[in-house]
Amino acid sequence: MAPADSACQRHVMIDGRVYRTVPDSSWDAERREADMARTAVAHQVVSPMPELLSYWLHADDALALTRFMNDELALLVQSRPQRFTGLGAVPLQDVDLAMRELDRLVCDLGLAGVEVGSNINGKPIGHPDFEPFFAAAESLGAAIFVHALRPCGMDRLVGPPLLEQVLAFPGEVGLAAASLMTSGTLLRHPRLRVAFSHGGGALPMILPRLQHAWEHMAPVHQCMAQSPRDLARQMFYDDLVYDGAAIDYLLDVYGPTQVMAGSDYPFAIMDREPATRIAALGLDEATQRQLRRDNALRWLSIVKPWAE
Template sequence: MVPAAADKRYGTRRCTCGVDIHAHIVPATFPSYLKGPRPTGWPSTEAAQPCHRHVVIDGRNYRTVSDRCWDVPKRLSDMEHMGLSLQAISAMPELMSYWMDAAPADELLRYINDQIAIMVDDSAGRLVGLGAVPLQDMDLALAELRRLMGNPGFAGVQLGSNVNGKPIGAPEFDPFFEAAEELGAAVFVHAVRPAGQDRLVGPTQLQQVLAYPGEVGLAAASVICSNLMLRWPRLRIAFSHGGGTLGLLLPRLEEGRRVFPALQDSIAMSPTEQARRLFYDALVYDEPTLRHLTSLFGETQIMVGTDYPFNFHERNPVERIEAAFADEATRRWLLHDNAATFLGRNARPAT
């Protein structure tokens, strides 16, 4: 294996001890839909040189991705360079397909989850799965959740921040969270089709850069305002991109709860106390911001997240945490101990 220092994309890591809970996959190919006309949103891939593929959705190139999205040996090599001992893998968010009719979405997600399972099996214990479920149909979502949690290669699921515009804190999703708590499934929430895209001025990449944090913050706030963690206190739920804007929203929520009787009646516990029961990744690209989030949410609630293997990802997650914190105990919490708690029985001991 090439020494870490030889890979110019990554820094010289000092340990291979990080557990990454935010990384994605795209299958190299997708099956054809054989039960009639291709459903709206059904993906395909086209070869691109030298080792990339275009992900084509509804006749347009949604994104061009590299073979690191499906090539396990290359992924494991990069994990060494990044200082990672374990990585939780989930589908590219656009593949969650909430906007598709439920039956074909279920078929597509089962295929994607089976591809994740193959990658986990080929990883010699270095990868663990976070599957996808068709949350637009509760019965199908619950059935796929139970199937996934019967496979020891999966620790839980990735959910979108909203389901066709409905925030995940909406009461109609309670049966899913009840089942996730019962089954011990970790739930990782990622921004998908964010609100406010029409307010962005510039290239489409600003969706990832600017719209995702606001969307994640609103999703986390919906969980707090609906008292989700009070109803399902053993649920393990994490939010991508450091919880997005939630850290800025919390003081306003606290003051609003003091000022408005309606908020006192509807939010049963301090928003900050509720926020400290959630998990967050450390994907904020800035040491002062990371220290602020750790002081706000608690050192036991922040975990490594990279968004690998897309271009806009954290290339040196271990160095980022080591630069932010001198205390060895805090580093251990953020690098692997918190992820072991979040992922549960599927987390391997970090080396």
């Protein structure tokens, strides 16, 4: 971090260059709580900014960074357990180190799980190299949140660099979700609780195509012993798609038990009124409650929930 022009901001630096300028709500609990009160949010699930997962660092350096972040996140959660739940980070460029830190952040720090990138230095999360990590997460009962990170094909974008987040993230996270299906990871680890950012990105649109291929193309059928439609409904998805009709489609594709509120707070692309957006969908109260609260509790395996 480096100071920015405002005392309430900091620059995130990568390779000596400003990657992003972030507000103090990224780390200031009181500022977060004030924003939560304004937007009718009772509880936040807090995780690192994805770029800080730092898979491109040497593994030992990444471990030091993730341990620091996890320790600080645990202090935040411990100071306000009724307001915050934490998801940590692990250095997945070294699976053994990642498994060790996963055990520490769950068993010693009390975090609910971990955030991972959609790919680790170009390897999709469904790659066989990460099988031991998912086995460990299943055994520990750790929730996993997959966020789009450093997508390929950036040379195809025309416009400012931030279009990476706007245009490329949905395709990237959709491929990540599909990789857990086509690799057999979900079938080998049926108790995994995995959630995806951005409504699963492109997944709901490519899922019918994948389902059709599974039904009519032998190689596709052979890589999945269960239908893609059913596999997709084993995972969780945030509703951060910025449009009521799009959320309705997520509910139709994934089912109302698998979609939950997301905000991308505190960044510029965040949904500033997540509770209002859910209320405007015209759903019955039970389904609204699933989106606002109950589905997240199931994903996080929280049995003594916070108050709404």
